[in-house]
Amino acid sequence: MEVFSFIFGLLIGSFLNVLIYRLPIKKSFITPRSRCTNCNKLIPWYLNIPIFSYIYLKGNCKECGEKISLQYPIVEFLTALLTLGLYLKFGLSYELLFSMVFFYTLIVLSFIDFKYKAVPDYLLLIALIFSFVITQKDLFYALKDAFIISGAFILLNFVITFYIQNIKSRILKDESLKQQEALGEGDIPILASIGAILGFPETFVAIFLSSLFAIIPSIYFQIKKKDIQTPFIPYLSLGLIVEYFFNISKVFN
Incomplete structure (x- = not known):
């Protein structure tokens, strides 16, 4: 098998x-x-x-x-x-079937994001729905964790985006930064999905891993291709997969 x-x-x-x-x-x-x-x-x-x-x-x-x-x-x-x-x-098992649908959707989202830096909303919705199907937590707690994580990052996105568009753009005298956002719209539903599946503190470990995975590619694209936008869904997905299968958060306990 x-x-x-x-x-x-x-x-x-x-x-x-x-x-x-x-x-x-x-x-x-x-x-x-x-x-x-x-x-x-x-x-x-x-x-x-x-x-x-x-x-x-x-x-x-x-x-x-x-x-x-x-x-x-x-x-x-x-x-x-x-x-x-x-x-x-x-x-x-049914868990296998539902988990495959969720993770296959993440793969499709990740590679579309790599190419277009934008993803279809309906795929994000499928991933979000199935995150609540495959979570091992009660629905109430899964919803709570999803709202806390996504809400926290919406606020963080607002603060960092304000800094990039209004302060960093003036310091560097780069007009293109006035249109840049710290997180894409598609990142928030994926963050909510991670929160629903992993909960605390595992979600923060997954996001930390995602940031580590994104560092070298983002530097490469900025230097070689002059591209300041880094698709983050692939790295969020990778961070989730590593934590989901290997439970890296145990190291910090």
Whole structure:
């Protein structure tokens, strides 16, 4: 079953790649069949096998030679690992099913956020709803923790954004900073979801880990690409996953 769950995760990861590509451009994820995004040639099933096709093709389209994004095998492998981890945690159960829906949604949100720095609201709503389904806490306490965490970060976002737009922009004489916000709108529902699932103090550990994971990529994008916006949903998701599976907060107890 462990091997089956990993293979199942690879297949789901391939489907998640379809969602990541098609949902932001409002294209059906059911039809048509997958095609090369460069030459538009239909991809036969035997060249659409998760990870193995990428390795066989050496990362290039068979028809036009265009480089295939590394995102595809990364999403497939991460989804497979996550599926295996959830199976080992829950076995065959309703908890496994609901948890997979939640974490698969996080994967889709994360990679869309990486590319567009904006995510569909309905995916955020799905993640938020399922966070209350998979939490091990009573609904009242899950709601309380979600409201406390999201409310605290809304206030923090207001204070830091005010500093960036009104003080930092004047000091650096950078007009672009007047439009920058500390947190994106999509970050708040994810923070609420983390609060609902983990509670205290685990949520703060997950957020701390998220900040650590984000440091090096944000520095890279600012220096190399002059991009001051860092998509934070991927790092929030990673922080949640690490704390959810490994309970790092125990180290601080």
